[in-house]
Amino acid sequence: MAEQVQMLQSKIEEESKLLQTLQREMQKYVEGRQKLIEQSHENEMVKKELDLLEPEAKVYKLIASVLVSQTLQESKENVSKRLDFIGKEFKKVEDLIKENTNKQIAKKTSIQKMQEQLYQIVQAYQQSLNK
Amino acid sequence: MSQQQEEQKAIPLDKLTPQQLLQIKKQIEEEVQSLSQSLSQFRIANAKYEESKVILKRLDQTPKDNDLLVPITASLYVPGRLINPQSIMIDYGTGYFVERNTEQGSHFCDRKLQLLKESQDKLSNIINQKKQFMDKLNIELQKRVLQVQQIQQQQQQQQQQKKQ
Numbered sequence: 250m251a252e253q254v255q256m257l258q259s260k261i262e263e264e265s266k267l268l269q270t271l272q273r274e275m276q277k278y279v280e281g282r283q284k285l286i287e288q289s290h291e292n293e294m295v296k297k298e299l300d301l302l303e304p305e306a307k308v309y310k311l312i313a314s315v316l317v318s319q320t321l322q323e324s325k326e327n328v329s330k331r332l333d334f335i336g337k338e339f340k341k342v343e344d345l346i347k348e349n350t351n352k353q354i355a356k357k358t359s360i361q362k363m364q365e366q367l368y369q370i371v372q373a374y375q376q377s378l379n380k
Numbered sequence: 381m382s383q384q385q386e387e388q389k390a391i392p393l394d395k396l397t398p399q400q401l402l403q404i405k406k407q408i409e410e411e412v413q414s415l416s417q418s419l420s421q422f423r424i425a426n427a428k429y430e431e432s433k434v435i436l437k438r439l440d441q442t443p444k445d446n447d448l449l450v451p452i453t454a455s456l457y458v459p460g461r462l463i464n465p466q467s468i469m470i471d472y473g474t475g476y477f478v479e480r481n482t483e484q485g486s487h488f489c490d491r492k493l494q495l496l497k498e499s500q501d502k503l504s505n506i507i508n509q510k511k512q513f514m515d516k517l518n519i520e521l522q523k524r525v526l527q528v529q530q531i532q533q534q535q536q537q538q539q540q541q542k543k544q
Contacts, residue, residue, distance in 0.1 A: 308478050
């Protein structure tokens with residue numbers, strides 16, 4: 250019995266550590282998702298403003314410490330591309346978050362099962378002692 | 381988050397234990413605090429845009445070829461001349477700048493102020509909803525305290541009767 254108990258206990262510890270790694274991963278995913286939402290908002294606002302401009306408007310882009318002249322067409326395309334890219338990244342992160350949630354649920358169920366097993370073994374042993 | 385809230389409202393409050401009620405109350409209090417902080421940040425942004433509009437009006441009234449000092453670094457200024465008081469550069473975001481005149485700049489500020497106002501209103505609504513929910517929680521907690529007091533009183537009365 251002592252062997253079984255030890256084995257279960259070390260397995261439970263292992264699985265708990267894996268669960269913690271999953272939870273830390275999840276935190277990073279959620280932070281990344283938040284940043285993507287912010288970026289997408291900012292780019293959408295810029296897109297709306299650019300749409301209000303007349304074609305001859307002088308648009309500049311900040312590259313390092315230099316303002317480089319751009320055509321309105323270029324800027325609009327650039328912002329649209331960025332929005333598309335952010336959209337794709339967002340989907341990726343959402344899928345990763347889903348996967349991670351499922352993995353966490355599976356781990357928690359397996360840990361619970363092992364804890365129940367452990368409890369039953371200890372109970373059975375105590376009962377046999379009482380007899 | 382709103383899904384959680386709906387779940388909590390779906391479970392009738394009187395079925396929750398006092399500890400659970402306290403827990404939820406703490407959670408909602410923290411949320412209200414952080415949302416109120418965001419609200420004050422909104423107000424600061426509001427003030428900045430209003431200030432920009434005032435400055436733009438003043439620029440309009442500044443005569444051309446006005447002498448001015450241009451900051452090169454934080455402690456170094458260089459004398460200069462205002463060549464075109466009408467032309468300003470607006471930071472649109474994500475690294476894009478557009479050259480506009482003061483009137484268009486003022487309209488830009490107006491649009492931003494409009495956006496800010498809409499977001500502020502939404503935020504105020506959410507904060508009010510949470511405060512209302514907290515009031516309900518407090519009423520429920522008070523009920524529990526009264527219930528416990530009543531039970532204690534009853535027990536005391538019963539003990540006194542037994543002694544007699």
